[in-house]
Amino acid sequence: MATVAFLGLGVMGYPMAAHLKNKGGHDVTVYNRTGAKAERWVAEHGGRFAATPAEAARDKDFVFSCVGNDDDLRSVTIGPDGAFQSMKKGAIFIDNTTASAQVARELAAHADKAGFSFLDAPVSGGQAGAENGVLTVMVGGEQAAFDHARPVIESFARMVGLMGPAGAGQLTKMINQIAIAGLVQGLAEGIHFGKKAGLDIEKVVDVISKGAAGSWQMENRHKTMNEGKYDFGFAVDWMRKDLGICLDEADRNGAKLPVTALIDQFYKDVQDMGGNRWDTSSLLARLER
Known part of the structure; x- marks a missing residue:
């Protein structure tokens, strides 16, 4: 058992912290900007809640965070509280936020000077993956810190991989989002085409999902897309944030992302339709306007 703090109890962080407590058996203290949610978490799972990130992190072996963006992450790490x-020397800070590689490197440098470790560890698998404890975790940082933290991270993950030095986890998550954007747009166009052609989409997907066109998106999203149901899952607003991070990084490293940039604008169209909180599979709704 380790002493653990978890900062940020959103749709991902809330169940992730629960797995650390219930599956991992760790001593967990939670912090959330809205204190009532932290109180509710403790009422459901035990442990303790803290009034500030600094209070939550004091004397802990591992401190996790899962917040909104770079600014939120800086606030809960290097902010006044x-x-x-x-954090004590020798501790490990594990950030599960999807953020920039730049902020990961910045915070890793801060941690190194202070005598503790920082791992950027964004996750993939969505709310369902968090609730079921089967997330994929892409980690950037030092090997020794990774080896020490991995058994704890595995409380809410089915795949944990060290991708390279600080920032490499975030860069890997960018590739994940780039690939997903293209897959979802392709699936949306395929379903749209099939409907216009008068085909039975269920029959089509039952066949093509077993071949080279098959994907997680096809298996898990084609039914709801075909039914026009989008009020769940990974929100369009979050995807636009993630794709913005990808495009900003591409501007810095010289990568060309023409399809990603185009799909980002398609998601803007969905936002303009009022679909800010719709699942990312709502790209089909844009085609069916």
Whole structure:
């Protein structure tokens, strides 16, 4: 059993922290900007809640975070009441936020100077993956810190991989989102085409999903897409945030992402339709306007 803090109890963080407590058997203290949610988490799962990230992180072996963006991450780490103000030497900070590689490198440098470790560890698998404890975790950082943290991370994951030094986890997550964007757009166009052609989409997918066109998106999203149901899952607003990170990084490293840039604008169209919180599979709704 380790002493653990978890900062950020959103749709991902809430169940991830629960798995650390219930599956991992760790001593967990939680912090959330809205304190009532932290109180509710403790009422459901036990452990403790703290009023600030610094209070939550004090004397902990591992501190996890899963917040909104770079600014939120800086606030809970190097802010006046941030976790970095109180973390003990030798501890490990594990950030599960999808953020920029730049902020990961920045915080890793801060941690190194203070005598503890930082791992950027964004996740893939969505809310269902978090609730079921089967997330994929892409990690950037030092091998020794990774080896020490991995058994704890595995409380909510089925795949944990070290991708390289600080920032490499975030860069890998960018590739994940680039690939997903293209897959979802292709699936949306395929379903749209099939409907216009008068085909039975269920029959079509039953066949082509067993071949080279098959994907997680096809298996798990074609039914709801075909039925026009999008009020669930990974929100369009979150995807646009992630694709913005990808495009900003591409501007820095010189990568060409023409399809990603185009699909980002397609998601803007979905937002303009009022679909900010729709699942990312709602690209089909744009075609069916």
